[in-house]
Amino acid sequence: MLFKKTTLAAACLVGVASGATLDVTNKAALGDATHKAVSNLVSLYSAEKQAGKTTEGAFDQANVSWYVSGIIWGMVFDNSKYNGDRAQDNVAGSAMLEATFKETGDLLGGPQRTVQEKLRGKWNDDLGWWALSMMSAVEAYDKNVYIPGGAKFLDVAALTWNEILEQWDETTCNGGIYWSRNREDPSPNKRTFKSVITHSQFVELGARLSIATGNTTYLNWSDKVYNWMKTSGLVTADWAVLDGANAPTCTQVDRTEWSYNAGTLMGALAYMYKATKMATYMDDAKKLLPAAVGKFTQNGIIIEPVCTTTPAMCGRDTPASMPQFAKGLSQLYLEGDAAMKQQIQTVIDTTLTSAIRNCNNDWWCNKEWQQTAAPAQDVYNQYPTAELLVAASAIHGASAPAGTQNGLPSGPSSASNNNNSNNKNSGTSGALGGSPTGLTWAAGAAVAAGVTFFLV
Numbered sequence: 001m002l003f004k005k006t007t008l009a010a011a012c013l014v015g016v017a018s019g020a021t022l023d024v025t026n027k028a029a030l031g032d033a034t035h036k037a038v039s040n041l042v043s044l045y046s047a048e049k050q051a052g053k054t055t056e057g058a059f060d061q062a063n064v065s066w067y068v069s070g071i072i073w074g075m076v077f078d079n080s081k082y083n084g085d086r087a088q089d090n091v092a093g094s095a096m097l098e099a100t101f102k103e104t105g106d107l108l109g110g111p112q113r114t115v116q117e118k119l120r121g122k123w124n125d126d127l128g129w130w131a132l133s134m135m136s137a138v139e140a141y142d143k144n145v146y147i148p149g150g151a152k153f154l155d156v157a158a159l160t161w162n163e164i165l166e167q168w169d170e171t172t173c174n175g176g177i178y179w180s181r182n183r184e185d186p187s188p189n190k191r192t193f194k195s196v197i198t199h200s201q202f203v204e205l206g207a208r209l210s211i212a213t214g215n216t217t218y219l220n221w222s223d224k225v226y227n228w229m230k231t232s233g234l235v236t237a238d239w240a241v242l243d244g245a246n247a248p249t250c251t252q253v254d255r256t257e258w259s260y261n262a263g264t265l266m267g268a269l270a271y272m273y274k275a276t277k278m279a280t281y282m283d284d285a286k287k288l289l290p291a292a293v294g295k296f297t298q299n300g301i302i303i304e305p306v307c308t309t310t311p312a313m314c315g316r317d318t319p320a321s322m323p324q325f326a327k328g329l330s331q332l333y334l335e336g337d338a339a340m341k342q343q344i345q346t347v348i349d350t351t352l353t354s355a356i357r358n359c360n361n362d363w364w365c366n367k368e369w370q371q372t373a374a375p376a377q378d379v380y381n382q383y384p385t386a387e388l389l390v391a392a393s394a395i396h397g398a399s400a401p402a403g404t405q406n407g408l409p410s411g412p413s414s415a416s417n418n419n420n421s422n423n424k425n426s427g428t429s430g431a432l433g434g435s436p437t438g439l440t441w442a443a444g445a446a447v448a449a450g451v452t453f454f455l456v
């Protein structure tokens, strides 16, 4: 399909920064600000959907990478989980339905798997973001909640866990999960790279799945994968979280340090501690926290140092990075001790105070957190501060505005456009129990889902 380029650029600006103010300890004010910032972001999706520009449950992929949309839906469900603000859950749910190929209940589209892996660029880290977001829905509701018209969120997350685990390879690097799912990609960096982010996501996903299901197999794998991160040297003895390394030996290491890598590992350790109550994970988090805050803040405000030292490495998707640091901090706050809570709250509050100078009174914001900049109505400008507000909500507690409590319907046949309640992944014998390759898929199911393909 052809993308219709929007002409929003000039119309985007909503005026000079008016410097929204917020008392984060006022639960109603924080809930209201978060509601507005999140709703504004989701309204961009709804407008794009109306204009026929959304595909695969994602914001216009001409402008926003598919994985970032997955992250955004998780933020919506986190707002639901922490604040009880469910106003955007149905939009997020309908996007999830498209992303999981409706009744197929699989981010890789069942029989379309090869196309999705090789042509649509569904890499393991992309899947990981979406799967973690599914877990936010499970936690906001319960383990039996359905994607309206589709599979259970939990079952998709569990299936995705299996799919990512398929990419663990001990014949190279003594272990590790590949970044891309395409072992035939001509680019060595795509074909052989084992990225840290995939591992942090996988550790966290396993911990959250085990909490939701009581199944400890997930924890064993999380523990094993976490240990590999350390023994491989990708998480160093002094708590640098590097970017990844190439198979077969993983001696060729990309030493770039991104805030999202450190942040997601903090979240993973927090959930591992929550799932196991084993001190070792919290002890590690206690060491990672000051190292990461030292690197990724300046004057108390979260920064992306790479963008200063090597600006060429920062591009379109970079605004999605620092919010993962804020999110990981908030997840660690919830499990950490009093000293950790104090340190984290200071970072979040200081960053938020600076960031919201760039939001107007309607809570349109700008991706810039340090300097002043005018608010703008596009995804990469709105998402970061919305996520920061959700992180602050997790820390301070916030109350949802009136009229936002109606969320996803309960039960399987709640679809507005789909009456298939016999989802193949329901229950514990499907995605949870079996190998994904052992599942049988209705022929043509994904085609029937009406997904449009285009090459990237």
Ligand SMILES: *[C@@H]1O[C@H](CO)[C@@H](O)[C@H](O)[C@H]1NC(C)=O
Residues within 6 Å of the ligand: 006, 007, 008, 009, 062, 063, 378, 379
């Ligand atoms: C999409 O990206 C183009 C090119 O960068 C930009 O001109 C346009 O404003 C963007 N549209 C939206 C909705 O963000």
Ligand SMILES: *[C@@H]1O[C@H](CO)[C@@H](O)[C@H](O)[C@H]1NC(C)=O
Residues within 6 Å of the ligand: 417, 418, 419, 420
């Ligand atoms: C609902 O189910 C019936 C019977 O299986 C089928 O004929 C119909 O097409 C379905 N409708 C939708 C919207 O899927």
Ligand SMILES: *[C@@H]1O[C@H](CO)[C@@H](O)[C@H](O)[C@H]1NC(C)=O
Residues within 6 Å of the ligand: 162, 215, 216, 217, 218, 428, 431, 432, 433, 434
């Ligand atoms: C626990 O999860 C693993 C991985 O999906 C699965 O193989 C196993 O059957 C599950 N155990 C139970 C009791 O459901």
Ligand SMILES: CC(=O)N[C@H]1CO[C@H](CO)[C@@H](O)[C@@H]1O
Residues within 6 Å of the ligand: 216, 219, 220, 223, 276
């Ligand atoms: C981290 C974790 O849960 N490890 C467990 C893996 O499984 C064995 C038994 O099979 C347990 O003893 C470990 O505690």
